[in-house]
Amino acid sequence: MVPPSTDAGRKERLTAQRRELPDGPGVYLFRDRGGTVIYVGKAKSIRKRVANHFNNSVTRGAVEMVDVIDDIEFVLVSSETEALLVENGFIKQYQPQFNIRLRDDKSYPYICVTLREDYPRVYATREKHRPGNRYFGPYSNAKRVRNTLELLGRLFQYRTCRGLEPGRRSGSPCLDYHIERCTAPCVDYVSKAEYRDQIDGVMTFLAGRYRDIEKGIETRMKEAAVEQDYERAARERDRLQSVRSLLERQRVTSDSIGSLDAIAVTVEGDDANAQVFQVRDGSLVDRQSFYLTGVAGEALAARAGAAATGAATAEGAADAIPVGATVPGTAAHVEAVGATGAVAAPDAGSDVDSAAGAAPDADAALDADADADADGVAGPASDTDAGPAPDAPAPDVLGGDEDEAVVPFDPAGPGGFVARLAADDAVVAEVLEQFLLRYYAGAVVPPVVLVPDAVRDHAPLAAALADVRGRRVEVTTPQRGDRRRILDMAMRNAELALGQERLRAERSREQRSGALSDLQAALGLERLPMRVECYDISHTMGTETVASMVVLEGGMPSKANYRRFVIRDLDEGTPDDFRSMNEVLRRRMAQWTRQQEKGMNEPNRDASFAALPDLIVIDGGKGQLSSGIGALEAFVERGVSVVSLAKRIEEVFLPGKSVPIVLGHDTPGLQMLQRARDEAHRFAITHHRGRRDKKLTTSVLDDLPGVGPARRRALIQHFGSPDAVVAASRDELEATPGLPGKLAREIYGQLHRGGS
Numbered sequence: 001m002v003p004p005s006t007d008a009g010r011k012e013r014l015t016a017q018r019r020e021l022p023d024g025p026g027v028y029l030f031r032d033r034g035g036t037v038i039y040v041g042k043a044k045s046i047r048k049r050v051a052n053h054f055n056n057s058v059t060r061g062a063v064e065m066v067d068v069i070d071d072i073e074f075v076l077v078s079s080e081t082e083a084l085l086v087e088n089g090f091i092k093q094y095q096p097q098f099n100i101r102l103r104d105d106k107s108y109p110y111i112c113v114t115l116r117e118d119y120p121r122v123y124a125t126r127e128k129h130r131p132g133n134r135y136f137g138p139y140s141n142a143k144r145v146r147n148t149l150e151l152l153g154r155l156f157q158y159r160t161c162r163g164l165e166p167g168r169r170s171g172s173p174c175l176d177y178h179i180e181r182c183t184a185p186c187v188d189y190v191s192k193a194e195y196r197d198q199i200d201g202v203m204t205f206l207a208g209r210y211r212d213i214e215k216g217i218e219t220r221m222k223e224a225a226v227e228q229d230y231e232r233a234a235r236e237r238d239r240l241q242s243v244r245s246l247l248e249r250q251r252v253t254s255d256s257i258g259s260l261d262a263i264a265v266t267v268e269g270d271d272a273n274a275q276v277f278q279v280r281d282g283s284l285v286d287r288q289s290f291y292l293t294g295v296a297g298e299a300l301a302a303r304a305g306a307a308a309t310g311a312a313t314a315e316g317a318a319d320a321i322p323v324g325a326t327v328p329g330t331a332a333h334v335e336a337v338g339a340t341g342a343v344a345a346p347d348a349g350s351d352v353d354s355a356a357g358a359a360p361d362a363d364a365a366l367d368a369d370a371d372a373d374a375d376g377v378a379g380p381a382s383d384t385d386a387g388p389a390p391d392a393p394a395p396d397v398l399g400g401d402e403d404e405a406v407v408p409f410d411p412a413g414p415g416g417f418v419a420r421l422a423a424d425d426a427v428v429a430e431v432l433e434q435f436l437l438r439y440y441a442g443a444v445v446p447p448v449v450l451v452p453d454a455v456r457d458h459a460p461l462a463a464a465l466a467d468v469r470g471r472r473v474e475v476t477t478p479q480r481g482d483r484r485r486i487l488d489m490a491m492r493n494a495e496l497a498l499g500q501e502r503l504r505a506e507r508s509r510e511q512r513s514g515a516l517s518d519l520q521a522a523l524g525l526e527r528l529p530m531r532v533e534c535y536d537i538s539h540t541m542g543t544e545t546v547a548s549m550v551v552l553e554g555g556m557p558s559k560a561n562y563r564r565f566v567i568r569d570l571d572e573g574t575p576d577d578f579r580s581m582n583e584v585l586r587r588r589m590a591q592w593t594r595q596q597e598k599g600m601n602e603p604n605r606d607a608s609f610a611a612l613p614d615l616i617v618i619d620g621g622k623g624q625l626s627s628g629i630g631a632l633e634a635f636v637e638r639g640v641s642v643v644s645l646a647k648r649i650e651e652v653f654l655p656g657k658s659v660p661i662v663l664g665h666d667t668p669g670l671q672m673l674q675r676a677r678d679e680a681h682r683f684a685i686t687h688h689r690g691r692r693d694k695k696l697t698t699s700v701l702d703d704l705p706g707v708g709p710a711r712r713r714a715l716i717q718h719f720g721s722p723d724a725v726v727a728a729s730r731d732e733l734e735a736t737p738g739l740p741g742k743l744a745r746e747i748y749g750q751l752h753r754g755g756s
Contacts, residue, residue: 007601010070017072018054021047024076027086030098031071034603037094039065042087046074065098068601081463088437088464100272100434101294109145110137110442113203118192119166119185120199122158124149136206138442140288152205155213155239156198157183180235207444208259208280214243257282257482260448264490265432266498270295273498274435275490278446284486289497290439295431425454433461445469450487453477511668512555519615519669522661523652525641529615530554534676535584535628536619537567538684542575544691547584548684551608552676561608564687578627581618586631593634618644619677622660625653645677701725704750706743714738726751 021028026046030039030053043049054066077083091099112125116132124145125135139145152158159166159182161174166186173189176182183190183198190198204212221236262277272292278285432455445465455461458475465473478484516528532552539545545567551558565587567580588609595610616632618624625644632642636655644653650670651660663670701712701722718736719725725733733744 014054014069014072018047018050021050021072021074022076023047025078025080025083026074026076027083027090028072028074029090029094030065030069030096031073032068032603033070033601035071037090037096038068039096039098040087040090040094042080042083044080046076079460080457081460084433084437084460084464085467088441091434091438092441098294100292100431100438108138108140109142110135110139111145111148111206113199113206115199117164119159119195121160121162122149122152122199122202123160134203135442136203136444138288138439140290144286144288148206151242152202153181155205155242156201157181158195158198158202159183159185161186208278208285208446210243210283210285211281214240217243257486258448259446260450260483260486261446262450262483262486262490263432263436264452264487264494265292265428265435266491266494267295267427267431268498268502271498271502272431272435273494273501274432274439275494275497276439276443277486277490277493279486280446287490287493289493290435291498291501292431292435295427425456428452428454429456436461437464440465440468445473447472448474448476450483450490451475451477452487452491512672515668515672516555518667519672522663522667522669523615523641523643523654525615526639527614529641531611531613532615532617532672532676533588533613534617534619534680535581535588536677536680536684537577537580537584538681538688539567539575539580540688540692542570542573544688544695545570545575545580546684546688546691547580548680548687549584549588550676550680550683551613552672555672557679561611562683563608564683566691577620578623581620581624581628582631585616585618585628589631589634612638613640616640616642617673617676617680618642619680620644621646621651622653622658625655629655645673650674704747706746711739711743 023045025042025044027040027042028046028050029037032038041049050072053069075086077086109124109126111122112127113122113134113136114120114132115134124142137145139148153160157180160176166184173184173187174182177184177189183195185192185195201213201216204216217236217240221233221240224230224233224236257279259280262275262279264275264277266273270293272295274290274292276286276288276290278287432451436449436451445468449461449465451458451461455475455477458477462473462475465475476483478487516530519525520528530553534550534552535547537545537547547565547567549563549565551561553561565584567583569583570576570579591606591609592612595606598605598610612635616635618628621644625642628644629636629642632640636642642655645651646653646660649662650665651662652670652673653660663673701707701715707715715725715736716722719728719732728748730745730748733739733748734741736744739747
């Protein structure tokens with residue numbers, strides 16, 4: 001019998017599950033009450049590794065995870081290499097909240113080559129990978145991508161115009177041709193085959209095969225000279241000089257070192273920094289710096305692995321039952337116990353969205369929009385218009401202090417828990433392993449990868465990377481020579497980068513604390529406004545009216561707590577910001593009341609609506625404040641402050657006061673209010689534009705049975721517009737290429753139902 005869904009029952013059930021875990025190698029998954037996978041780990045002994053999570057939760061992140069684990073699943077495999085591949089596949093599939101994450105890894109830029117086009121383009125992108133394109137990256141910041149594209153444009157002169165086909169057909173090339181940045185395929189100055197050679201050069205360059213580029217340019221230069229095409233020979237000569245100059249500037253060692261990546265990781269607390277030094281043909285061509293979060297869970301798991309002795313086998317697990325789901329990234333036979341099935345997709349009619357992916361309650365469908373906006377990397381994959389987070393700046397240093405920072409491990413701090421873990425070998429090895437698999441999921445894998453001394457067993461990593469590369473990969477830890485010097489350089493940079501990031505974070509915390517104190521004093525608030533909610537309305541002449549709720553926690557945007565609303569009480573085409581604001585705040589109050597009736601651990605509880613704000617900011621003047629505050633009586637009775645911020649001279653209106661407060665433009669408190677107001681405006685107008693554009697692009701063809709996106713495009717392309725399709729005769733529809741005659745007649749019947 002399954003114990004009831006209480007905390008005591010949950011612990012009893014988990015204890016029983018842990019007793020049944022096998023003492024063998026494999027992968028384990030933790031799920032919360034909503035069925036969402038929150039952590040994926042691997043182990044030589046699943047039983048010992050899982051026990052360590054529950055027995056040694058000494059960090060903030062680890063404690064939070066153990067408190068929400070509701071179910072344990074596992075997958076038995078035959079080798080550590082297979083476990084690595086299975087674990088990485090599950091992490092990519094589920095994006096667990098408590099696994100290591102590249103900070104803002106949704107927004108890391110790539111360079112895309114559109115190979116599916118006749119004349120491919122090369123451009124920077126943060127989009128999800130599309131079939132038929134080739135991607136290079138990730139790059140640690142956008143500036144590196146821009147610099148790389150600038151160099152590629154000079155060397156290979158590819159087109160930069162948008163669209164599937166080259167730019168203009170006017171008979172004359174654009175400016176890029178005249179400044180030698182494009183070979184003008186739009187006017188046939190270059191053949192398709194010649195242009196493809198240019199793109200092949202781009203991809204060869206991005207893959208790091210610079211010597212191949214150098215030899216190819218030199219060969220073409222000599223061929224042009226033999227053919228007495230001296231103008232082309234001069235262009236190739238200039239390209240050759242550019243490539244050689246680049247390689248000489250970046251040279252750090254001899255050609256004999258070849259092509260490799262040196263990877264180093266520094267760990268402190270729940271944060272880490274990873275450095276990737278890319279050496280190609282003896283030249284240091286790039287240095288990437290990545291900040292990692294969610295390290296606590298991995299560190300705890302790593303210590304369990306270090307404590308476990310001996311390699312357990314999968315024997316004795318004959319009672320295991322199949323998981324019933326495919327494992328991404330491997331074709332290995334797997335077995336599992338305790339599978340609860342696939343995670344259900346979020347309800348399409350859901351009102352609000354949270355980064356944790358919890359299903360909202362039924363009442364929520366009355367109050368907000370169905371569009372997801374989980375902006376945290378831990379949430380499920382969804383379209384988001386909250387925008388990419390800014391690139392994390394990376395210190396551009398190639399040297400540093402020789403001394404290695406040692407972080408002491410203190411398992412019993414004054415508060416009962418500690419937030420810092422010792423960066424011992426087991427932790428570094430586990431973090432580096434996870435980073436490598438995430439990084440090389442999109443980056444080019446070189447023939448050699450250098451790793452620090454903390455990584456003792458190279459074989460599983462080498463096998464996993466070889467699976468990605470399709471060829472053998474050497475994973476090694478050099479002890480001397482040029483390779484060791486490059487690895488040491490990467491290790492010093494990781495230490496320096498993490499130290500500088502922690503200093504920046506500390507300064508940012510101090511600034512936010514000062515701004516909150518300034519705001520409290522300026523507005524006469526009873527308590528520090530640790531949670532600020534800001535609301536804005538957006539519409540076009542009263543159509544598609546929407547509202548936004550953005551949240552600052554501790555002075556920082558908390559995008560997982562943002563919410564959107566679609567205004568329902570107004571007639572379409574009736575602009576009324578006052579009534580709209582009143583409706584939004586009334587619904588916010590109703591949601592708060594509804595969430596108080598739910599238990600803390602209920603899966604459909606919305607934590608953002610359940611929270612009580614310290615300060616509510618309304619975008620607008622005295623009128624918006626008056627219309628909104630009437631809906632917030634229960635909040636005001638509980639000490640919630642409400643103000644409005646008017647544009648232009650930035651006046652702050654308080655309830656019951658006719659004279660607004662005018663804060664100095666350089667005061668931290670006003671600047672925080674402005675940031676909240678601007679973010680609410682951005683969030684609202686982006687949502688409004690999306691709904692408006694969707695409505696404008698919706699046509700009568702969208703609801704026709706048997707007509708999907710491909711046939712809809714074919715019809716519009718053939719007739720020119722949806723109106724022309726509607727006006728077409730039955731014979732004209734039947735003559736549409738690729739459209740079966742029977743379907744054409746059905747479409748005609750649907751379009752002309754009730755007509756002649």
